[in-house]
Amino acid sequence: MSVLANVFERKGLATTLVALVHRHAEGQKPPRAVWVPYWYGRTFGAPNNAALQMRVLRAALNLLEKPSGPVLESFEEEPPATADPDSWSPSWDIDPVDETISNAELAERLKRDLATLAPLLEDATRAHGWTLFGLAGRSFQELGEIFASYLLHGPTDNIPKRERAFAIKHGSQDLTDAFSQTAAHRDGDAPFAIRRWYWTQSSFGLVMRRIGEALHNDPDAKTRIAADGLFVPREWKF
Amino acid sequence: MVSSAGIHRPEDKPFAWNDHDWRSFPREQRDFYLSHASTNFDRSGFMQDRNLYLPFDRLDELVDQGELGSLAPTAYSFMGGSGTPEQFLPHAETVAEAMKAEGVNTVVLAPV
Numbered sequence: 001m002s003v004l005a006n007v008f009e010r011k012g013l014a015t016t017l018v019a020l021v022h023r024h025a026e027g028q029k030p031p032r033a034v035w036v037p038y039w040y041g042r043t044f045g046a047p048n049n050a051a052l053q054m055r056v057l058r059a060a061l062n063l064l065e066k067p068s069g070p071v072l073e074s075f076e077e078e079p080p081a082t083a084d085p086d087s088w089s090p091s092w093d094i095d096p097v098d099e100t101i102s103n104a105e106l107a108e109r110l111k112r113d114l115a116t117l118a119p120l121l122e123d124a125t126r127a128h129g130w131t132l133f134g135l136a137g138r139s140f141q142e143l144g145e146i147f148a149s150y151l152l153h154g155p156t157d158n159i160p161k162r163e164r165a166f167a168i169k170h171g172s173q174d175l176t177d178a179f180s181q182t183a184a185h186r187d188g189d190a191p192f193a194i195r196r197w198y199w200t201q202s203s204f205g206l207v208m209r210r211i212g213e214a215l216h217n218d219p220d221a222k223t224r225i226a227a228d229g230l231f232v233p234r235e236w237k238f
Numbered sequence: 239m240v241s242s243a244g245i246h247r248p249e250d251k252p253f254a255w256n257d258h259d260w261r262s263f264p265r266e267q268r269d270f271y272l273s274h275a276s277t278n279f280d281r282s283g284f285m286q287d288r289n290l291y292l293p294f295d296r297l298d299e300l301v302d303q304g305e306l307g308s309l310a311p312t313a314y315s316f317m318g319g320s321g322t323p324e325q326f327l328p329h330a331e332t333v334a335e336a337m338k339a340e341g342v343n344t345v346v347l348a349p350v
Binding site: 017 | 240242243248252254255268269270271272273275276277278279280281282283284285286287289290291293295296297299300306316318323326327330331333334335337338342343344345346347348349350
């Protein structure tokens, strides 16, 4: 972002940036930046907290009264508390999965959990007015079939090799988004808890961790890179 | 408003993980896909409230209160976190010219 800010400023546009990583803003020296103590993806503080969002925005806009420095200020307001990941679990009918489950059982479990999730995501989508689900261009059922097949047989689908990494990545993202949106709608804003439960307790997370592990030695370089770095958050990779 | 979240309209080409170019969308856009390659940032907040990445409602309030003049009709998204600064330069210059052509004089940049 800092490089963009510097280019825009050189082109005659005044810029102000909300920075999430202090050392990046320090090192890259955008013309004006306010650092906020929020997690990645929580740039303006918290969802449905208009007052906090406005305070962050004003802190950024107020920097425009200053010359292009570089200026780096800190916005010290802590984020609102969210659910404790150690005690959180979904309130709806979805059970944690045992990590020792066989691939065959996991494939069946994945399909069952997707069937449970599909109507719940519809509820959440109606409530929020939209959804991120759909990036892969496949239905829940299609995603279940593809990922179950990967678990059981490896990449025997009809997806061309050059598109495979994307297809898996986008499908994985759709499952993550569907679960996260549903969980936030039903159980409240709980970013850390939802994320940890998904990757350590859900069938969806375990499926992607196993597929990522299996594709670690795939002959296709793009697939290997994606499997190693883009399917599963680094802290939960096998 | 410029975001690095890798967001775009559903009909746009998703970002690949080595993309350094940009997508644009009208300020009134309400449906997005988020094809940023990273798994290491929160997306659940954005799904609950788009203002977490794109505070258009807050900016509209500042316009209504007379603190801002007006908002640009177009917003832009890059996919941050990959590549070198040099790879973004030509695209940043193109976006700067596009914003200036729309009469923009001030840019808020919001990473994720």
